[in-house]
Amino acid sequence: MAEVEQFMKDMGAKIHAKIEKKRRLYFNVSNDDIQEIAEYLFNKIGCRLSTATAMEMYHGIEILYHFSHDKTGQYFCPRLVIKDKKNPKVNSITSIIEGAIWIEREMFDLWGIDFIGHPRMEELLTIHHPGTVKNPLRFKEAA
Amino acid sequence: MKANKIPIGPFHPLLEEAEYFELTVDGETVVDIDMEIGWMHRGHEYISEMKTFTQSIYLVERICGICSTSHPIACVHAIEDIDNIEIPLRARYIRTLVGELERIHSHLLWLGLAGHFIGYDTLWMWAWKYREPVLEMFEIISGNRNHYGMMRVGGVAQDVDPAKLIELHKHLDMIEKKMVMIAKAAKDDPVLRSRLKGVGVLTHEAAVAYCTVGPTSRASGVPGDVRLDEPTDAYDLVDFERIVLPNGDVYDKLVVRVLEIIESIKICRQCLSKLETVTGPILNNVKEISPGEGIGRYEAPRGEVFHYIRSDGTNRPIRHKVRAPSYVNIPSFKASCIGIPIADALITLASVDPCYCCTERSIKIIDKNHDSCSFDLIKASREKTEQIRREINAD
Numbered sequence: 001m002a003e004v005e006q007f008m009k010d011m012g013a014k015i016h017a018k019i020e021k022k023r024r025l026y027f028n029v030s031n032d033d034i035q036e037i038a039e040y041l042f043n044k045i046g047c048r049l050s051t052a053t054a055m056e057m058y059h060g061i062e063i064l065y066h067f068s069h070d071k072t073g074q075y076f077c078p079r080l081v082i083k084d085k086k087n088p089k090v091n092s093i094t095s096i097i098e099g100a101i102w103i104e105r106e107m108f109d110l111w112g113i114d115f116i117g118h119p120r121m122e123e124l125l126t127i128h129h130p131g132t133v134k135n136p137l138r139f140k141e142a143a
Numbered sequence: 144m145k146a147n148k149i150p151i152g153p154f155h156p157l158l159e160e161a162e163y164f165e166l167t168v169d170g171e172t173v174v175d176i177d178m179e180i181g182w183m184h185r186g187h188e189y190i191s192e193m194k195t196f197t198q199s200i201y202l203v204e205r206i207c208g209i210c211s212t213s214h215p216i217a218c219v220h221a222i223e224d225i226d227n228i229e230i231p232l233r234a235r236y237i238r239t240l241v242g243e244l245e246r247i248h249s250h251l252l253w254l255g256l257a258g259h260f261i262g263y264d265t266l267w268m269w270a271w272k273y274r275e276p277v278l279e280m281f282e283i284i285s286g287n288r289n290h291y292g293m294m295r296v297g298g299v300a301q302d303v304d305p306a307k308l309i310e311l312h313k314h315l316d317m318i319e320k321k322m323v324m325i326a327k328a329a330k331d332d333p334v335l336r337s338r339l340k341g342v343g344v345l346t347h348e349a350a351v352a353y354c355t356v357g358p359t360s361r362a363s364g365v366p367g368d369v370r371l372d373e374p375t376d377a378y379d380l381v382d383f384e385r386i387v388l389p390n391g392d393v394y395d396k397l398v399v400r401v402l403e404i405i406e407s408i409k410i411c412r413q414c415l416s417k418l419e420t421v422t423g424p425i426l427n428n429v430k431e432i433s434p435g436e437g438i439g440r441y442e443a444p445r446g447e448v449f450h451y452i453r454s455d456g457t458n459r460p461i462r463h464k465v466r467a468p469s470y471v472n473i474p475s476f477k478a479s480c481i482g483i484p485i486a487d488a489l490i491t492l493a494s495v496d497p498c499y500c501c502t503e504r505s506i507k508i509i510d511k512n513h514d515s516c517s518f519d520l521i522k523a524s525r526e527k528t529e530q531i532r533r534e535i536n537a538d
Contacts, residue, residue, distance in 0.1 A: 048354045051466040053451050073373030075438055099354030102474055125181035
């Protein structure tokens with residue numbers, strides 16, 4: 001697909017561990033590069049940020065962004081792994097994509113990931129749940 | 144003039160789902176809006192990790208009563224995406240048929256509520272009257288009027304009885320006739336046009352910035368439609384149009400939905416015709432899911448439903464992410480509600496179709512000094528319609 005080939009040509013130096021499937025491209029990026037990747041996908045080739053999936057693995061906390069290129073049905077999925085599980089911090093992409101505000105707030109709420117530069121870093125889903133466990137989707141020993 | 148804050152929700156008869164809106168008004172004009180969610184957070188994603196893949200399909204069917212087949216379709220798409228599982232041709236037509244019938248009944252539900260909010264109770268009653276035959280079609284196909292339990296990894300759970308196809312065609316004929324009538328009435332009515340044109344405009348730029356989906360974005364000139372962008376099931380085998388309008392106001396959102404009903408009827412008719420001739424199995428026997436990750440999506444009535452599933456090779460997902468369309472559409476109120484009169488706030492909030500019910504509603508305006516007075520949003524909305532009707536009749 002032309003968009004994928006062009007993306008690899010322009011951003012190839014910043015992406016690692018690429019997994020390519022039919023209409024899906026998963027790849028790893030570093031925290032330093034995520035904003036540049038988001039800028040390229042959203043503003044340059046017109047992708048829409050569908051959502052982002054956070055998950056806790058033993059090797060760290062993963063954030064998998066899902067960018068949809070609606071013209072072709074292609075999904076670009078940058079994966080960011082945060083090794084510091086005690087104090088997870090990443091750069092926010094809300095300055096590039098307004099639609100990421102709730103998506104990042106939800107990850108802050110359920111996983112405790114701090115997004116640097118987010119305009120309103122507060123709970124989204126559990127804000128009115130008195131007495132509930134903080135960051136409920138973290139492993140218990142790390143929460 | 145000092146700004147007043149109007150709280151709506153979280154548990155309010157206006158809202159079928161619990162959400163909280165806080166409108167800040169200066170006189171009659173909305174100057175700011177804040178939204179809060181989380182009142183219905185049921186932990187579906189976490190629960191799904193404790194279920195088998197098949198059980199997860201039933202779980203996600205209960206996320207939304209209106210989109211009760213869109214989530215299961217997106218869920219099975221995600222699981223099938225892990226192993227590139229193909230599904231039989233007959234099952235593809237059945238999935239598409241059920242999905243499109245859901246779109247018709249959901250859009251009719253919205254059309255009725257929109258009519259009620261602006262004082263068009265005839266439109267409300269007609270839309271809901273002709274929604275009933277759609278629910279009867281579901282009953283004929285699946286045995287249920289809602290929560291159809293039709294989706295399985297590798298196909299569908301039930302076949303459509305060939306003896307019932309004539310009856311389904313007859314239902315569809317009747318619905319089509321009435322939908323053409325309602326579409327004409329809704330598009331040509333001068334009061335409706337005056338009441339909704341230019342109201343609650345979501346610009347193309349704002350629709351892109353907020354990453355909105357479905358009729359909310361298509362009414363703002365953003366052409367995304369999963370059925371055509373990434374055709375799955377039988378969408379690449381049927382003929383239908385992408386409905387996109389440019390203005391972003393409530394009127395365009397109404398027209399997009401009305402025209403989509405007509406397109407959905409076309410799709411259903413093609414599926415029913417194909418089910419007369421296409422025979423064969425409806426389910427591929429999928430015994431296990433490999434380790435890996437998959438993305439599944441489906442164009443629900445409100446827009447793209449997104450599911451992501453990661454498997455470690457056992458019979459359960461280790462991560463199941465769900466994103467419903469209202470989650471990305473609701474934040475766009477920041478762009479569409481600010482600057483509009485309070486009488487237009489109700490229909491603007493309703494225009495993204497966030498599952499409103501239609502019982503009696505009343506809210507309190509609370510000012511900074513904690514003085515309060517009664518304020519009826521739907522009354523204000525209906526009074527504005529009545530004023531437009533009087534002006535048009537006087538001309």
